[in-house]
Amino acid sequence: MAAAAAAVDREADRLTELDSAIGDADHGANLKRGFAAVTAALEKDPQATPGAVLTAAGRQLISTVGGASGPLYGTLLRRTGKALGDAERVSRAALAEALTAGVAAVAQLGGAQPGDKTMLDALVPAAEGLATSFAAAREAAEAGALGTVPLRARKGRASYLGERSVGHQDPGATSSALLVAALAEVTA
Amino acid sequence: MRMLINVPETVVADALRGMAAVHPELTVDVENRVVLRRDAPVAGQVALVSGGGSGHEPLHAGFVGPGMLAAACPGEVFTSPVPDQMVRAAAAVDSGAGVLFVVKNYTGDVLNFEMAAELAEDEGIQVAKVLVDDDVAVTDSLYTAGRRGTGATLFVEKIAGAAAEEGAPLERVEAVARRVNERSRSFGVALSACTTPAKGSPTFALPDGELELGIGIHGEPGRERRPMMTSGEIADFAVDAVLDDLRPRGPVLALVNGMGATPLLELYGFTAEVQRVLGERGVPVARTLVGNYVTSLDMAGCSVTLCEADEELLRLWDAPVRTPALRWGR
Numbered sequence: 001m002a003a004a005a006a007a008v009d010r011e012a013d014r015l016t017e018l019d020s021a022i023g024d025a026d027h028g029a030n031l032k033r034g035f036a037a038v039t040a041a042l043e044k045d046p047q048a049t050p051g052a053v054l055t056a057a058g059r060q061l062i063s064t065v066g067g068a069s070g071p072l073y074g075t076l077l078r079r080t081g082k083a084l085g086d087a088e089r090v091s092r093a094a095l096a097e098a099l100t101a102g103v104a105a106v107a108q109l110g111g112a113q114p115g116d117k118t119m120l121d122a123l124v125p126a127a128e129g130l131a132t133s134f135a136a137a138r139e140a141a142e143a144g145a146l147g148t149v150p151l152r153a154r155k156g157r158a159s160y161l162g163e164r165s166v167g168h169q170d171p172g173a174t175s176s177a178l179l180v181a182a183l184a185e186v187t188a
Numbered sequence: 189m190r191m192l193i194n195v196p197e198t199v200v201a202d203a204l205r206g207m208a209a210v211h212p213e214l215t216v217d218v219e220n221r222v223v224l225r226r227d228a229p230v231a232g233q234v235a236l237v238s239g240g241g242s243g244h245e246p247l248h249a250g251f252v253g254p255g256m257l258a259a260a261c262p263g264e265v266f267t268s269p270v271p272d273q274m275v276r277a278a279a280a281v282d283s284g285a286g287v288l289f290v291v292k293n294y295t296g297d298v299l300n301f302e303m304a305a306e307l308a309e310d311e312g313i314q315v316a317k318v319l320v321d322d323d324v325a326v327t328d329s330l331y332t333a334g335r336r337g338t339g340a341t342l343f344v345e346k347i348a349g350a351a352a353e354e355g356a357p358l359e360r361v362e363a364v365a366r367r368v369n370e371r372s373r374s375f376g377v378a379l380s381a382c383t384t385p386a387k388g389s390p391t392f393a394l395p396d397g398e399l400e401l402g403i404g405i406h407g408e409p410g411r412e413r414r415p416m417m418t419s420g421e422i423a424d425f426a427v428d429a430v431l432d433d434l435r436p437r438g439p440v441l442a443l444v445n446g447m448g449a450t451p452l453l454e455l456y457g458f459t460a461e462v463q464r465v466l467g468e469r470g471v472p473v474a475r476t477l478v479g480n481y482v483t484s485l486d487m488a489g490c491s492v493t494l495c496e497a498d499e500e501l502l503r504l505w506d507a508p509v510r511t512p513a514l515r516w517g518r
Contacts, residue, residue, distance in 0.1 A: 024406035067296035
């Protein structure tokens with residue numbers, strides 16, 4: 001979580017810049033606020049298991065981020081955390097399985113699927129890649145985020161632009177790739 | 189960037205402190221970001237609760253008061269509020285008659301209000317929701333997030349608020365709100381981009397001599413860019429875009445709305461052109477409201493919203509309202 005918060009903090013301006021092309025220029029600032037709150041909450045109230053850490057972090061994101069990213073990222077972490085249960089140590093395979101459940105919950109909540117130019121374009125391949133290795137997850141997420149450039153947005157605020165959303169990398173897919181990269185970094 | 193702010197992080201809280209200082213008829217909870225009617229909950233009355241990103245002032249907090257909203261939840265700039273705010277607001281204003289959430293159709297607003305509705309119902313509060321989606325610039329299809337909610341939000345909040353003030357039950361207030369939304373359409377035009385405090389530079393680049401047609405209220409670019417047009421040409425374009433989608437059989441309510449940086453001198457001139465176009469198209473106008481009501485920070489530009497009225501909607505529109513930004517009648 002600390003690595004995720006640091007990554008978001010470092011890249012907030014870039015996310016906001018991407019968001020200003022096809023959204024409303026606040027994605028970086030919003031996630032930065034949310035992950036800062038997550039860090040503070042976990043420092044104040046440390047959780048015993050990986051599942052509990054993710055669940056608490058997700059709840060915190062829902063309560064602080066707002067916008068679409070609050071509920072969507074909040075749901076991703078909460079549902080992944082719940083799927084991990086209360087195991088004290090978690091294998092990569094178990095995490096991959098739990099992340100798949102979390103990603104499915106995000107797809108259901110947002111009503112989106114891969115190809116709609118959303119965070120799912122990074123998260124779905126990341127969950128698949130994680131079955132192989134952390135590095136594979138990171139590469140798949142980054143490729144997925146880059147792959148959103150030629151797509152036309154069909155969900156979220158960028159969808160209002162129609163054809164004009166083509167040619168811009170999706171900020172949500174980019175922040176997802178960033179979080180997967182942070183995960184790969186701490187497990188390397 | 190030159191803005192009348194301290195730091196971007198406290199813009200919303202600072203604005204709420206100002207509202208609290210000058211509007212004793214409101215309860216402003218700065219810490220939890222909830223603005224309430226001072227006299228809430230009003231016994232036997234359905235309570236309207238709305239909210240959304242800040243940056244659209246006076247929407248929504250400026251419309252809290254008798255005859256309109258019972259509470260508003262301001263989010264960060266252009267970012268929906270979080271469920272905690274809405275649940276807190278609903279609990280504070282519910283008299284037992286139930287709460288109507290007025291939600292603009294943006295993914296963030298929809299998701300957060302949905303979560304809030306579930307949580308509020310867990311606390312025994314009866315909740316209904318109305319989704320405002322009036323923007324004809326956005327194609328409504330199964331494969332998009334649907335039309336945006338813009339100017340019609342004011343019509344929904346005013347008219348449904350009047351129904352609630354009369355003591356109508358929740359299902360009736362909800363039905364009126366839905367009817368207003370179904371009969372309302374909007375179209376917006378930007379003459380400049382806006383600057384969010386967090387970013388500090390314009391959200392898109394609009395070269396001199398050009399304008400954006402079909403914008404929303406978040407500084408996102410519109411559907412199309414064209415060489416600058418006259419006020420009359422913009423009125424023709426905007427009204428026709430609305431009338432392509434809405435074929436009013438009776439008189440309309442009209443809102444000529446400024447996006448934040450267009451002075452009334454220009455808005456009134458534009459209103460004259462809107463009246464001309466409506467006259468030419470044979471659409472009678474019952475009431476017109478002109479001003480900055482649903483804004484996009486410092487964006488220059490305007491939007492036109494029309495609502496096909498009927499006797500009941502007109503009566504509810506004319507009913508007294510007493511809020512910081514909208515007040516008439518008794």
